[in-house]
Amino acid sequence: MKKHWEVLVVDDEPVMRESLAAWLAEDGYTVDTAESGREAVTRAAAKDYAIYFVDLKMPPGLDGIETMMEIRRLHADASVIIMTAYATVDTAITAMKEGAQEYIVKPCNPEEISLLVGRIIKVKNLQRENLILRKKLAKQYSFHDILSKNPKMIEIFDLVREIASLRSTVLIQGGSGTGKELVARAIHFSGDRASKPFVAVSCAALAENLLESELFGHERGAFTGAVERKRGKFEMADGGTLLLDEIGDISPKLQVDLLRVLQERKFFRVGGNEEISVDVRVIAASRVNLQEAVAAGTFRDDLFYRLNVINIHLPSLRERREDIPLLASAFVERLSHELGKAASELSEGALRVLVDHDWPGNVRELENAVERALVTSKGHVLDEDDFAFLRREAGHGNGWAAPDNMSLDEIERQVIMATLNRTAGNVKEAAAALGIDRSTLYDRMKRYGMSRTGVE
Amino acid sequence: MGGIAIATAGAVDREAASWVESCLATALGIDTERLDPLPDPSYAYDEGRGQYSSTLVLHDALARRPAHAARLLVITEHDIFIPMLSFVYGQAQLDGPVAVLSLARLRQEFYGLPPNRPLFLVRARKEALHEIGHTFGLTHCNDPGCAMALSTNIEQLDAKGSDYCSGCATLLRDAARVACDGAELAVRSGGIR
Numbered sequence: 001m002k003k004h005w006e007v008l009v010v011d012d013e014p015v016m017r018e019s020l021a022a023w024l025a026e027d028g029y030t031v032d033t034a035e036s037g038r039e040a041v042t043r044a045a046a047k048d049y050a051i052y053f054v055d056l057k058m059p060p061g062l063d064g065i066e067t068m069m070e071i072r073r074l075h076a077d078a079s080v081i082i083m084t085a086y087a088t089v090d091t092a093i094t095a096m097k098e099g100a101q102e103y104i105v106k107p108c109n110p111e112e113i114s115l116l117v118g119r120i121i122k123v124k125n126l127q128r129e130n131l132i133l134r135k136k137l138a139k140q141y142s143f144h145d146i147l148s149k150n151p152k153m154i155e156i157f158d159l160v161r162e163i164a165s166l167r168s169t170v171l172i173q174g175g176s177g178t179g180k181e182l183v184a185r186a187i188h189f190s191g192d193r194a195s196k197p198f199v200a201v202s203c204a205a206l207a208e209n210l211l212e213s214e215l216f217g218h219e220r221g222a223f224t225g226a227v228e229r230k231r232g233k234f235e236m237a238d239g240g241t242l243l244l245d246e247i248g249d250i251s252p253k254l255q256v257d258l259l260r261v262l263q264e265r266k267f268f269r270v271g272g273n274e275e276i277s278v279d280v281r282v283i284a285a286s287r288v289n290l291q292e293a294v295a296a297g298t299f300r301d302d303l304f305y306r307l308n309v310i311n312i313h314l315p316s317l318r319e320r321r322e323d324i325p326l327l328a329s330a331f332v333e334r335l336s337h338e339l340g341k342a343a344s345e346l347s348e349g350a351l352r353v354l355v356d357h358d359w360p361g362n363v364r365e366l367e368n369a370v371e372r373a374l375v376t377s378k379g380h381v382l383d384e385d386d387f388a389f390l391r392r393e394a395g396h397g398n399g400w401a402a403p404d405n406m407s408l409d410e411i412e413r414q415v416i417m418a419t420l421n422r423t424a425g426n427v428k429e430a431a432a433a434l435g436i437d438r439s440t441l442y443d444r445m446k447r448y449g450m451s452r453t454g455v456e
Numbered sequence: 457m458g459g460i461a462i463a464t465a466g467a468v469d470r471e472a473a474s475w476v477e478s479c480l481a482t483a484l485g486i487d488t489e490r491l492d493p494l495p496d497p498s499y500a501y502d503e504g505r506g507q508y509s510s511t512l513v514l515h516d517a518l519a520r521r522p523a524h525a526a527r528l529l530v531i532t533e534h535d536i537f538i539p540m541l542s543f544v545y546g547q548a549q550l551d552g553p554v555a556v557l558s559l560a561r562l563r564q565e566f567y568g569l570p571p572n573r574p575l576f577l578v579r580a581r582k583e584a585l586h587e588i589g590h591t592f593g594l595t596h597c598n599d600p601g602c603a604m605a606l607s608t609n610i611e612q613l614d615a616k617g618s619d620y621c622s623g624c625a626t627l628l629r630d631a632a633r634v635a636c637d638g639a640e641l642a643v644r645s646g647g648i649r
Contacts, residue, residue, distance in 0.1 A: 019511050019538035025550045027606060028595035083540070107505075107542045110608035 005050035005121055006030045010040040010067060011083070012058045016106070020053060027117070037062025041070045048075045050124050051117065056084035056091060065098055072099050076342030076380055079120045134329065144186035146179055147327055150320035156183065156312055163310050164191030169262065171247075171307045172285040174314030177364030180285040181243060183312060188241040193281060196240030201233045203254075204246035204428070212254060213270045215244075216261075222271025234267060238278045247284040247307065248293055248437065249428070252300070259303045282307070288437040298439035317359040317366060324355045327363060331370040332382060341374045349384035357390050413448040416441070425452035458636035459487030460588065461525035465513065465532045465556075466496030472559060472580055473531050479581040480529070480588060483619065486632055494520060497532060510536035510547040510556050517554040526635040527591050528554050529584065535560040545583050545613070548590035551631075555587035561610065575614070582607075582618050589624065592631040597624050 007029045011017040014035070021031040032049070034040035037058055044052070052071055056064035068080045082095040085106045092103045102116055141149045143157040163170065164187050172180045181200060188198040206214055209223070217232030233242055244250075250258065261267045266277050284307045293299035317324065328346055336343050346354070350373075359365050373386040406414075416434065423429040431441040445451070462477045464470075473490075481488045500512035513530060521528040536558040537543050545562070548555035562579040564572045585603040597604035602621035607613040620628060 013539070015509075015511055016539040019547075020540040022547070022550060023538060023540065023544075026548070026590050026595055106540055107537065108540065110541045110544065113541065114606060114608045 004030065005124065006032065006047070007051045007053065008032050008034060008040060008043055008049040009053045010034045010037065010058075010064075011053075011055040012036060013055070016055070024117075027114075037064070037067035037070070040067050041074070044071045044074050044078070048078065050079065051120055052078055052080045054080055054082055056082050056095065057086065065094060068095070068100060069098055077344075079124070081116065081120075134333075141326055144182070144189055146182050146186060147330055148320060148323045149326065150315065150323050152315050153320060153323070156314070157186075159310075159312065160186050161190055163187065165193075166191075166310075167279075167281050168309040169281070169307050170283045170310045170312060171290070172283065172312045172314065173290065174285075174287065175316050175360075175362055176287050177362035178314040178316060179363055180287075180314060181245060183314065184241070184243040184283045184285060187283060188281075193240050197237050198241050198243070199233050199237040200243040200245060202245045204249040208251040208254060211250065212257065215254075216257070216267050216269055217272075218270035219272040222269070226271065229269070232269065234261065234278050234280055235276060237280045239280075241281045241283060244282060244284045246286060248286040248288040248290055248299060255300045255303050259300065259306060262303075262306045293437055293439060296437070296439040296443070298437070317362040321355055324359075324366065325351050327366055328354050328370055331367050332374065335367075335371050335374050339371070339374055341377065342380050343374055343377045343382050345381050347381050347383040350382050350387055353384045353387045353390060409448075412444065413450070416444055416448065417450060420445075420450070420452060427452060458524065458526050459489060460484070461489045461491050461522055461528045463491040463494050463517075463520070463528065463530050465494040465530050466534065468493070468531050468533050469559060472577065475577050476529070476531060476557070476580055476584040480584060483585055484588070484628065484632055486526075486636055489525060491522070491528075494530065497534065500534075500536075502537070505537060506535075507537045507543065508532065508534040508558075510538055510544055510558070513556045514547060514549065514554050517556065518549075521553055526553070526632070527588060529588060530554070530556045531559065531584075532556065533559050545607070546587040548587040550590050550595070551593035552591055555591050557583050557587055562613075567610065578618055579610075579613055582613060582616060585618070585620065589620065589628060592628050592635060594624055594627060594631075597621060599623070 007024050009017055009021045009024070009031060010033070011020070012035055017033050017035065021033050024031045032043055034043050038061055040052070040054065041062070052068070054064045054067050058064055058067070062070065064082055064084070068082065071078050071080060079101045080099065081102045081104060082100040083104055083106055084091060095103045101120060104113065104116065141147050143160070146153070146157070148154065148157075160183065170184075170187060172183055174180055184200070185198060188194060201214060203211060213222070213226075213230070213232065215232050215234055217230050217235055218226050220226060220229050257267070262282060265279065266275050268275060290299055290304050290308070294301045294304050325346075328351065332343065332346060335341075354366070354369070361368070369387065369390060372389065373382050377386045416430070419430045419433050420427070423433065427438055427441055431438045434441065460480055462473065462480070464473050477488045477490060497508055497513050497516065499516070500508040502509055513532065513536065517528050517530045535543060536547070536556065538547060543561065544558070546555060546557040557580070559580060560566060562583065563576050564570060582603050589604045594604050596606040599605060599621040600615065601617040602624055603617060603619055604621070604624045605616045607616055619625075
């Protein structure tokens with residue numbers, strides 16, 4: 001007994017249709033038949049077949065070529081065999097140009113059709129095997145949605161397993177898009193708190209007073225607009241884990257409040273008198289170097305030490321280039337499905353471009369690049385041309401020439417001013433764009449006598 | 457009786473037909489019955505191709521199968537075809553009651569070679585077992601030594617074995633028992649299948 005591949009035979013002539021279907025059924029295939037192009041398309045919409053035998057000459061409506069094109073619109077990888085009793089070079093060329101895998105003239109030798117079907121099924125088997133192996137490989141290198149075979153990342157996975165069930169505070173540091181939240185989730189979902197809430201809050205997204213209310217909640221009437229009592233993220237995460245993302249961005253006052261919660265596990269809602277106790281594991285994440293912020297005096301050292309009980313530093317994607325093919329393939333597989341795109345793999349050339357790129361935005365940038373390439377791609381394979389935008393973006397940097405007779409300080413001053421102009425004086429955004437922390441930017445602005453809006 | 461009925465259609469080598477009947481009886485271990493010869497299947501002749509449509513012969517066989525027979529194998533000397541293919545050695549209804557076997561391409565003379573009677577009879581046995589196997593629901597077997605292996609040319613037919621592999625033999629015995637019991641029941645209760 002063999003294979004369980006499904007085949008669709010499309011022919012308006014009943015004898016032709018039924019006899020071919022019977023012959024294929026004897027060979028062990030599950031065969032469906034359709035007497036028109038329209039019926040074939042309906043069947044193909046319901047399920048994909050391993051092989052479509054489509055008669056070229058069918059009544060007006062949908063002929064064989066049009067039927068094949070409709071089927072390929074539904075299933076870009078469909079293997080279509082066009083059958084015809086009226087062989088001409090033109091029809092053969094048209095059929096092959098429009099994507100027919102094979103073109104056969106009726107009647108054909110049984111050996112010919114058997115070899116043809118066998119060849120297609122062999123490829124289908126290899127594709128299926130390849131898919132299974134890729135899934136196995138992804139699983140082997142997968143840890144709670146994080147894919148990696150990089151030794152540093154494997155060490156992090158081991159550390160996460162070790163510390164998952166502890167209550168100790170964790171500080172995760174790493175550039176934007178390195179996967180800090182994924183690691184925080186992995187810690188939560190690997191440990192005893194997995195069945196309890198995981199709550200994430202971005203400290204960079206909210207103004208000081210809003211963040212305070214967001215974290216600790218507020219009583220009714222605590223401030224204008226506080227029309228009812230609201231539970232904060234600490235309360236919501238009770239029993240579970242609270243991720244404080246971009247912790248480096250919180251104000252000095254909140255740093256004090258947070259230190260108190262971490263020390264005493266107790267806090268007051270904004271405007272409240274009742275002390276609330278919680279059992280929350282705090283994981284803090286930061287893209288800026290908190291040690292530097294401590295040295296610059298913008299981050300409290302006592303809070304830093306309280307947070308930095310267990311430290312995890314995530315490498316940039318540049319430092320784990322071996323993961324790029326693995327990650328890119330996983331993104332292609334997931335996103336092509338989500339976007340309904342045909343492309344399901346990456347060419348060697350595309351992988352070379354991806355591996356050579358610097359990825360300042362790390363894994364998130366890689367994911368976005370794959371999505372962008374998929375959106376504009378037409379074929380089944382993403383090739384290097386689909387990622388041409390990466391070369392163009394990287395090229396901007398290479399094309400830059402240093403101005404004549406300009407000191408390094410002057411260049412720095414001009415770059416900072418241009419960046420502040422671009423961000424309309426937003427220091428935080430400008431600092432992020434320049435890749436330095438806010439305190440460093442303030443220092444430079446002070447040194448060059450600049451305000452948010454220009455030279456003072 | 458619920459066994460396999462065998463009928464020749466048109467002028468057919470009688471000794472070959474008897475040989476096929478005995479092969480089926482011993483290989484399947486069930487009763488066989490020789491029916492009166494059927495008329496020549498001229499209705500199935502395709503002038504354009506100079507061959508006989510096996511599909512039409514099968515349709516005719518369906519109408520002629522006695523109710524008490526679980527299966528009917530029609531044997532013809534004519535070269536047969538299905539529209540998609542240039543020829544077939546035989547055709548069967550998968551898990552159905554009828555099959556047709558052509559002796560035309562089993563003879564060495566068809567290929568311009570001197571006659572070889574023993575080889576011809578071995579080929580007839582293999583094809584008869586193969587088509588009857590299909591009627592009991594067997595599909596092509598991956599074992600190249602099994603009579604149910606696909607053969608699309610005479611070399612492949614000669615290369616495969618003249619018996620079922622143990623896997624196909626087991627499946628066949630079970631399916632044949634069910635089918636033959638069913639046919640017998642249908643006759644007893646006066647049902648027409």
